Amino acid sequence: xxxxxxxxxxxxxxxxxxxxxxxxxxxxxxxxxxxxxxxxxxxxxxxxxxxxxxxxxxxxxxxxxxxxxxxxxxxxxxxxxxxxxxxxxxxxxxxxxxxxxxxxxxxxxxxxxxxxxxxxxxxxxxxxxxxxxxxxxxxxxxxxxxxxxxxxxxxxxxxxxxxxxxxxxxxxxxxxxxxxxxxxxxxxxxxxxxxxxxxxxxxxxxxxxxxxxxxxxxxxxxxxxxxxxxxxxxxxxxxxxxxxxxxxxxxxxxxxxxxxxxxxxxxxxxxxxxxxxxxxxxxxxxxxxxxxxxxxxxxxxxxxxxxxxxxxxxxxxxxxxxxxxxxxxxxxxxxxxxxxxxxxxxxxxxxxxxx
Numbered sequence: 175x176x177x178x179x180x181x182x183x184x185x186x187x188x189x190x191x192x193x194x195x196x197x198x199x200x201x202x203x204x205x206x207x208x209x210x211x212x213x214x215x216x217x218x219x220x221x222x223x224x225x226x227x228x229x230x231x232x233x234x235x236x237x238x239x240x241x242x243x244x245x246x247x248x249x250x251x252x253x254x255x256x257x258x259x260x261x262x263x264x265x266x267x268x269x270x271x272x273x274x275x276x277x278x279x280x281x282x283x284x285x286x287x288x289x290x291x292x293x294x295x296x297x298x299x300x301x302x303x304x305x306x307x308x309x310x311x312x313x314x315x316x317x318x319x320x321x322x323x324x325x326x327x328x329x330x331x332x333x334x335x336x337x338x339x340x341x342x343x344x345x346x347x348x349x350x351x352x353x354x355x356x357x358x359x360x361x362x363x364x365x366x367x368x369x370x371x372x373x374x375x376x377x378x379x380x381x382x383x384x385x386x387x388x389x390x391x392x393x394x395x396x397x398x399x400x401x402x403x404x405x406x407x408x409x410x411x412x413x414x415x416x417x418x419x420x421x422x423x424x425x426x427x428x429x430x431x432x433x434x435x436x437x438x439x440x441x442x443x444x445x446x447x448x449x450x451x452x453x454x455x456x457x458x459x460x461x462x463x464x465x466x467x468x469x470x471x472x473x474x475x476x477x478x479x480x481x482x483x484x485x486x487x488x489x490x491x492x493x494x495x496x497x498x499x500x501x502x503x504x505x506x507x508x509x510x511x512x513x514x515x516x517x518x519x520x521x522x523x524x525x526x527x528x529x
Contacts, residue, residue: 175248175249175252175282175283175466175467176195176197176248176249176467176469176496176497177195177217177246177247177248177283177469177497178194178195178247178248178249179192179193179194179245179246179247180192180193180194180195180213180216180217180244180245180246181193181243181244181245181246182212182213182216182242182243182244183242183243183244184235184236184239184241184242184243185212185215185216185234185235185236185242185243185244186209186212186215186234186236186522187207187209187212187236187521187522188209188212188213188216188236188522188524189236189522191213191522191523191524193213193517193524193526194515194526195497195499195515195517196497196514196515197497197514198492198495198496198497198498198514199488199491199492199498199500199511199512199513199514199515200497200498200499200500200513200514200515200516200517201500201501201502201505201508201511201513201515201516201517202214202499202500202501202502202516202517202518202519202524203501203502203503203504203505203516203517203518203519204501204503204518204519204520205503205520206503208519208520208521208522209519209521209522209523209524210501210517210519211227211473211474211501212522213499213501213517213519213524214226214287214471214473214499214501215227215234216244217246217283217285217469217471217499218285218287218471219234219244219256219258220244220246220254220256220279220283221279221280221282221283221284221285222276222279222280222285223256223264223266223276223279226287226289231258231262232260232262234258235258235259235260240259240260241257241258241259241260242257242258243255243256243257244256244257246283248282248283251269252268252269252282253267253268253269253270254266254267254268254279254282254283255267255268256279264276266279268282277312277319280312281313283469284313284457284460284466284468284469285468285469285470285471286453286454286456286457286468286469286470286471287453287471287473288449288450288453288470288471288472288473288475289472289473289474290473290474290477292446292449292450292453293442293445293446293449295449295452296429296436296437296445296448296449297437297445300392300424300425300426300427303426303427304423304425304426304427306427306452306456307363307366307367307391307425307427308322308363309456310366310367310370310456310459310460311362311363311365311366313460313464313466313468314366314369314459314460314463314464315362315365315366317362318359318362321355321358321359321362322359324355325352325355325356325358325359325422326423328348328351328352328355329352329418329421329422329423331348332345332348332349332352332418333416333417333418335348336412336413336415336416336417336418337416337417339413342409345409346406349402349405349406350402352401352405352421353400353401353402353405356401356421356422357401359422360393360394360422360425363391363393363422363425364391364393367389367390367391367427368391369459369463370389370455370456370459371389373455373458373459373462374389374451374452374455377451377454377455377458377490378448378451380451380486380490381447381448381450381451381486381487381490382440382444382447382448382451385431385440385444386431386432387429387430387431387436387448388429388430388431388433389427389428389429390427390428390430391425391426391427391428392425392426392427392428393422393425394420394421394422394423394424394425394426395420395421395424396420401420401421404420404421405418405420405421408420429448436448443479443480443483446479447479447483447486447487450487450490453470454470454490454491454494456468457470457494457496458494461494461495461496467494467495467496467497468496469496469497469498469499470491470494470496470497470498470499471499472491472498472499472500472501473501474501474502474503475487475488475500475501475502475508476502476503476504476507476508481507481510484507484508484510485510485511488500488508488510488511492511
C-alpha cells in the first residue's frame with residue numbers, strides 16, 4: 175500500500191510539510207543539509223518508531239520545539255500518526271486508535287532502506303543479517319514475532335541466571351523452554367530463507383552476472399546436535415562467561431562466492447549491488463507471498479554507483495511496482511529515469527516540481 179499523503183511538523187529542520195507522493199518513483203533532491211533525508215527518516219519513524227540516523231531521538235525534534243508530529247494516509251482507509259516529545263513520550267495512532275504494540279505500525283507500513291551505510295549488512299557482524307532474516311519472517315509468518323519475543327525473554331532470563339551462578343537444576347528448567355522456542359524460531363527463519371533463495375537468485379543474476387553468489391542459513395549452533403544438548407554441554411562455560419554462547423541469537427545469513435565470503439571477493443560497487451539485490455528480493459517475496467507491497471527508501475543513490483548501475487538499480491525498483499523514494503543532491507545524475515513526482519528541498523522547505 176502506497177503513501178498518498180505525508181505530513182511532517184517540527185521534524186529536524188522541517189517546520190511543516192505536506193507531501194503528496196506518487197505511487198511509483200519519487201525523487202527528492204536538494205543540497206546537503208537541506209532536509210531531503212529527513213523525509214525518508216520521517217517515513218521510517220512512522221513504521222518503526224525510531225530513526226535510522228541517530229539513537230538520540232530527541233535530536234530529531236526541531237530546535238526549541240516540544241515535540242514532532244508525523245501523519246501518513248495510505249489508500250482510502252489506513253491513517254498512521256506518530257508523535258514524540260522531548261521527555262521520550264511516544265503517541266502512535268492507527269486510524270485514530272492506539273495500537274497495542276508498535277509492531278503493528280511495521281506490519282501496516284513495511285519498508286526497505288538502502289543507504290550508503292547499507293554495506294553493514296555484509297561487512298559488519300551477524301546482527302544486521304539476522305535482523306534482515308527476521309524482517310522477512312516477521313512479515314511472512316503471523317506467529318513469528320510472538321515466538322521471537324518469547325525466545326528473547328527466555329535468553330535474557332538464562333543469562334541473568336548464569337551471571338548469578340544459579341543452580342544447574344534451576345537453569346535446566348529454563349533451558350527446556352528456551353530449546354523449544356529456539357527450535358520454533360529457527361524453523362521459521364530457515365523456511366523464510368529457503369523461500370527467499372528462489373527470488374534472490376534471479377535478481378543477483380541481473381545485478382552481478384557470472385558471479386555465483388551462494389546464500390545459506392546458519393542457525394547459531396551445530397546443526398547436527400540438538401539445542402538441548404548444546405545448552406547442557408556448554409553450561410559450565412556459559413556460567414564462566416556469564417552469557418549463552420550458542421543459540422538462535424547467533425544465527426546468520428552467509429553469502430559466499432566459490433566458498434569465499436563475498437566481502438573478500440567483491441568490489442565495493444559489487445557489494446552495494448548485492449545489498450540492493452537482497453533488499454529488493456525481500457520486497458518481491460513479500461509481494462508474491464501476501465500480495466502486499468513494501469516501500470523502498472533509497473538515500474543518496476548516486477553514491478559509489480556509476481550511471482549504468484544507477485539505471486540498472488532504478489529499473490529493478492520500478493519493476494517491483496512498489497512506491498519508491500530516492501534522494502539525490504544532483505537530479506541530473508538521475509535524469510535517465512521518468513520520475514512520477516519530483517520534490518525539491520531547500521532549508522527545510524519541500525516543494526513539488528514538474529517531473
